[in-house]
Amino acid sequence: MRHPYLCAFLAFATLVAACSSVEEQPAVAAQPAAPIAPVATVPAATPTPATATTTTTAAPKSLKSAMQGIEDDWKQIEQGLAAATADLPAMAKAAERVAAVMKLGYDPFEDKEVPNFAQLARESEAAFLDLAKKAAAGDAAGVKAMAKTLQPQHCARCHDAYEEVHG
Numbered sequence: 001m002r003h004p005y006l007c008a009f010l011a012f013a014t015l016v017a018a019c020s021s022v023e024e025q026p027a028v029a030a031q032p033a034a035p036i037a038p039v040a041t042v043p044a045a046t047p048t049p050a051t052a053t054t055t056t057t058a059a060p061k062s063l064k065s066a067m068q069g070i071e072d073d074w075k076q077i078e079q080g081l082a083a084a085t086a087d088l089p090a091m092a093k094a095a096e097r098v099a100a101v102m103k104l105g106y107d108p109f110e111d112k113e114v115p116n117f118a119q120l121a122r123e124s125e126a127a128f129l130d131l132a133k134k135a136a137a138g139d140a141a142g143v144k145a146m147a148k149t150l151q152p153q154h155c156a157r158c159h160d161a162y163e164e165v166h167g
Helices: 003-018 065-068 071-082 089-104 117-136 142-146 150-164
Strands: 048-049 054-058
Touching: 003 065, 003 071, 065 071, 065 089, 071 142, 089 117, 089 142, 117 142, 117 150
Parallel strands: none
Antiparallel strands: 048 054
16 A cells, blocks of 8 residues: 555545434433433434344434433433342443443533533543443442442532533
């Protein structure tokens, strides 16, 4: 190849064009979870069943749609935190998906109008990754210890900061 950078750029441009041409799938109506009401800043990537055994995920169009896409994951986490016995492997996977959406709050959907929005998103991402790590390791006591702090110190702070600016 005479122009490796050109080839890499063209491959990247093709990938970007393919991703941006995917239409967002309508979200399945779900009952809102009390701690995480949909935030007007976060779009969600909603998994769309491609076949009975595989799923594909469309790129989120906004942070709001991404947040709406993790409502079921949050409900699973919330129930697991409250339960005496939780499905820790399932909770770990749900926490990883939630952490991936939190990352969108600082890259690429940072709300620059909300003070410290990116920092709050990073802290939330870290907390959900910590939850995922503990759950994957089978650390029920560590997971239970996070029950008191996860929602008020991470979810609520970010949602409250957003509400102060955007109502």
